[in-house]
Amino acid sequence: MGITDGRVEQSMRIDAQLCFALHAAARAFDGLYRVVLREVGLTYPQYLVMLALWEHGELSVKNLGAKLRLDSGTLSPLLKRLEAAGLLERRRAVDDERSVLVWPTAAGMALEPRIIEMKARLAESVDLDAAQGDRLRARLVQLTESLDAASARLAQREIPPK
Amino acid sequence: MGITDGRVEQSMRIDAQLCFALHAAARAFDGLYRVVLREVGLTYPQYLVMLALWEHGELSVKNLGAKLRLDSGTLSPLLKRLEAAGLLERRRAVDDERSVLVWPTAAGMALEPRIIEMKARLAESVDLDAAQGDRLRARLVQLTESLDAASARLAQREIPPK
DNA sequence: CACACTTAAGTTGTGCCCAATTTAATTGTG
DNA sequence: CACAATTAAATTGGGCACAACTTAAGTGTG
Structure with missing residues (x-):
């Protein structure tokens, strides 16, 4: 594939992509909410x-x-x-x-x-420990912050002259 | 707000939402990728x-x-x-x-x-430990699976007659 | 006061995402 | 073999997300 560093190439594989996993999880959550939100038309x-x-x-x-x-x-x-x-x-x-x-x-x-009633049904249906879920949420918030910071740095570098 | 159980109400707060954190992180990643992918028109x-x-x-x-x-x-x-x-x-x-x-x-x-060159620049710009990132990815994959399973169960329950 | 600057919503255009439907090809079964 | 069921893409339509732009309202400074 025209690259010599195995680790770099490895990082190209789709299933190694944190970003992809993130999107997939967001869409999965979306799909689940969509099913129940349809009842209330939202x-x-x-x-x-x-x-x-x-x-x-x-x-x-x-x-x-x-x-x-x-x-x-x-x-x-x-x-x-x-x-x-x-x-x-x-x-x-x-x-x-x-x-x-x-x-x-x-x-x-x-x-x-x-x-609220609907969310209770959802929570029951999804096998997710509350504490574990909250830890995951905290890590995502942290990730979002560091991604936003990186975006800001890149944007600044691209339009450097004031 | 018309509900007595404090814990249920707490779960309604936006910043307590795993789902919201997930979306926000996905969009943040998206934004970062957008900046660099624009160069290659993707x-x-x-x-x-x-x-x-x-x-x-x-x-x-x-x-x-x-x-x-x-x-x-x-x-x-x-x-x-x-x-x-x-x-x-x-x-x-x-x-x-x-x-x-x-x-x-x-x-x-x-x-x-x-x-590949672009991703290297990105990785450098984002403050994210590789091992930590991979753990997070694994948890997201796991979450996606349990969400999909829940969706399948709900869908099945909604259209039970063959 | 005047005028440039900034801010808040809204609009337009492009692309993504999904549900529902359509069309065409293939498979399974009597 | 015939024909119903299934499968793969494509299409249509509604809604979300964002960039770029517009309009209107507020702010600041000479």
Whole structure:
């Protein structure tokens, strides 16, 4: 294959890819959530938005994006769909007309207990020790941070002249 | 918030979500790869396809899908784009006209050393111990399996009548 | 005050992902 | 052999993710 270092070549194998394993696991989780979320008519990202709103009551699009790591290009149409579904409302903030506030409607709030019940069923179905899962989660958060830092360094190096 | 069990409510918090951490890490990895893959004009899924082709030389769309966990709905247009870019070729298999075989062109093969060099730069930029990374990968593979098993169980329960 | 700069959402375009459906080829069974 | 069932790709449609750009609102400095 035109390379001499066995270790480098080894690192090219798909099943050795941490990145690939990460994607596969994320998609597997997605698939599982999709099955149960279909009952309430939500997609996984929509579920994350509702989760954030149940926790915080009201959020600006910007804050929501920061929490979910999504930009307005993704959120704007997604929020529009949730608004059309009657689960949340949107209004420009009075003190700063640039920002848009989002909060759950009564129907949106009514969804929470159903989702909690659903998650209980899910947790039961997946064989995953809670403590172990939390350790894994912590390692993923740490990984995300170091990846973001690396991205920032690379981006900076690519556009170095101010 | 209308629920009495503190632990259940705790499990609703976004930052407690393994699933969310997984997504965020996958997207962070994606972002990092995007920066460097842009130089060679590949997206991350396209890169995975090329990786599989460098390793196996020739694959059917079905086999490719099994390895990458993608279906024809995703692969068909993606492969079409890679073909248009001159990186691979496609042809119906002679022994079974249903299946389509895919293999890298010379230009596609020529990309491999560039990618290897690129990955070396990446590895250097990300602060990640190799052994630790591999342990994490193994746990993710295991998680994926148990999630898939749970999905299969749920799907079966939902459409029980034969 | 004026004007450049910055910030927040939204829009557009490209690509990915999946579900559902379609088409064509192959296989299995009476 | 005939014909139902299965299989492999491709297509269609909805939604997510991001880059690049636009618009409008706020900020800061001369």
